[in-house]
Amino acid sequence: MTQQLELPMQEYLNKNIKEIIGEFPPVADVLNGYDIGCVTCGLGTCLFKDIVGIHDLDPGEEAALLAGIARVIYPDRAVAIPKIERKSKPKSGEVSYSPPMKKLVDEHRLIKRWVAVIPRFIEGLDVTTEAGRRLIRQGIDFIQSYADKFHHAKEEAILFKCFDEDLDIIRTMCADHENARGRVREMLAALARQDRETIAGNLEAYRELLTEHVKKEDEILYRWMDRNLSMKQVGELFAKFHEKDIEFGDTPQKYQEFITRLENKFNTEEKRK
Amino acid sequence: MNEFQGCPGSRTQDFRATATEEEATTGKVKSQLTQWPIQMHLISPTAPYYQGADVLLTADCVGYALGGFHPEYLKGKAIGIACPKLDEGQEEYVEKIKSWLDDARINTLTVLIMQVPCCRGLLALAQEAAQKAGRKVPIKAIVVGLQGEILAEEWV
Ligand SMILES: [Fe+2]
Numbered sequence: 175m176t177q178q179l180e181l182p183m184q185e186y187l188n189k190n191i192k193e194i195i196g197e198f199p200p201v202a203d204v205l206n207g208y209d210i211g212c213v214t215c216g217l218g219t220c221l222f223k224d225i226v227g228i229h230d231l232d233p234g235e236e237a238a239l240l241a242g243i244a245r246v247i248y249p250d251r252a253v254a255i256p257k258i259e260r261k262s263k264p265k266s267g268e269v270s271y272s273p274p275m276k277k278l279v280d281e282h283r284l285i286k287r288w289v290a291v292i293p294r295f296i297e298g299l300d301v302t303t304e305a306g307r308r309l310i311r312q313g314i315d316f317i318q319s320y321a322d323k324f325h326h327a328k329e330e331a332i333l334f335k336c337f338d339e340d341l342d343i344i345r346t347m348c349a350d351h352e353n354a355r356g357r358v359r360e361m362l363a364a365l366a367r368q369d370r371e372t373i374a375g376n377l378e379a380y381r382e383l384l385t386e387h388v389k390k391e392d393e394i395l396y397r398w399m400d401r402n403l404s405m406k407q408v409g410e411l412f413a414k415f416h417e418k419d420i421e422f423g424d425t426p427q428k429y430q431e432f433i434t435r436l437e438n439k440f441n442t443e444e445k446r447k
Numbered sequence: 448m449n450e451f452q453g454c455p456g457s458r459t460q461d462f463r464a465t466a467t468e469e470e471a472t473t474g475k476v477k478s479q480l481t482q483w484p485i486q487m488h489l490i491s492p493t494a495p496y497y498q499g500a501d502v503l504l505t506a507d508c509v510g511y512a513l514g515g516f517h518p519e520y521l522k523g524k525a526i527g528i529a530c531p532k533l534d535e536g537q538e539e540y541v542e543k544i545k546s547w548l549d550d551a552r553i554n555t556l557t558v559l560i561m562q563v564p565c566c567r568g569l570l571a572l573a574q575e576a577a578q579k580a581g582r583k584v585p586i587k588a589i590v591v592g593l594q595g596e597i598l599a600e601e602w603v
């Protein structure tokens with residue numbers, strides 16, 4: 175007699191991942207084994223089936239991941255492993271970013287350079303002199319004008335519109351942007367009352383937030399989006415980003431120079447020590 | 448089988464066994480061609496169907512090798528075809544591709560070529576034209592194997 179396999183996994187594919195982890199904590203370890211960091215994700219409301227698709231595992235890895243999770247959920251019986259339906263094309267080696275996505279990834283580079291100088295920026299925070307406050311204002315202006323108005327706006331007003339904005343991964347990204355805006359508001363208020371500690375705390379939180387955020391976009395979100403964009407959409411995004419670049423004129427260059435100045439300042443200070 | 452050494456682009460190869468083993472799709476496959484002419488010497492790069500379009504620049508042989516050419520690649524796109532190995536007057540192709548970018552203001556360009564080395568020439572023409580053009584658009588190159596398999600897809 176052949177053993178009848180059950181198909182109860184289907185039910186879990188439509189649940190959100192935090193709920194599954196809550197019910198079966200070892201699932202987190204299985205996900206971690208495939209570099210899927212849902213445990214540390216702020217929102218964690220992605221559906222299990224979307225996570226498998228978004229992370230673009232190859233079919234073998236995908237089957238192994240699902241089997242691993244099935245073993246956690248049903249430790250003492252064999253269950254059939256469902257196949258995840260995907261809209262996107264399967265992974266074909268290391269694919270390069272499409273031109274519009276590459277543009278966003280290049281903008282991330284400058285944001286990452288800013289994030290890298292934040293620890294030294296915090297050390298040097300000086301709210302007592304006008305020169306010190308001016309530097310803090312310039313740092314906050316980089317966050318507001320370059321990272322937010324120039325870069326995040328491209329994502330929110332243009333890129334994300336190509337997708338279902340109710341998707342959890344997109345909502346998570348927008349929540350991160352909103353979180354960063356909140357940090358800016360708190361820093362501006364703290365600067366007005368010369369509260370160094372609050373500025374330092376918010377900058378550190380911003381650093382942690384953006385480090386994770388940019389990594390998620392570069393490594394997961396943008397690649398997944400690229401696999402789902404049609405050629406027509408790629409062309410339209412490219413043209414719209416180009417229009418935005420024209421609208422912002424020499425803004426990117428101005429901030430490039432600002433970050434370079436910061437890096438030089440901290441490097442010389444470091445050498446002097 | 449490969450008694451013919453020399454240029455890999457014209458070496459005789461026989462795929463009769465593998466080509467027929469897969470099941471044929473039932474029903475008629477609808478043509479997705481929406482224009483005429485299509486040959487690069489005959490087309491006008493500013494014809495209405497090129498305006499703002501997603502354009503395919505296809506090596507002649509691709510249309511025969513790629514089983515799903517109409518529904519998967521041609522659908523929704525305008526096209527120009529050429530053979531970079533045999534066609535004469537290819538300077539004219541460069542001018543026409545440049546005109547697609549600058550005058551017809553196409554949205555994207557997809558260059559479909561065969562895996563044989565000489566077919567790279569078509570991609571080189573497209574790159575030369577893109578360099579000369581004042582406008583930039585996303586350009587993708589797709590390399591098709593002799594039996595219609597997609598061997599590479601890259602942004603150039
Ligand atoms: Fe973002």
Ligand SMILES: [Fe+2]
Pocket residue numbers: 278282325326329388391
């Ligand atoms: Fe971003």
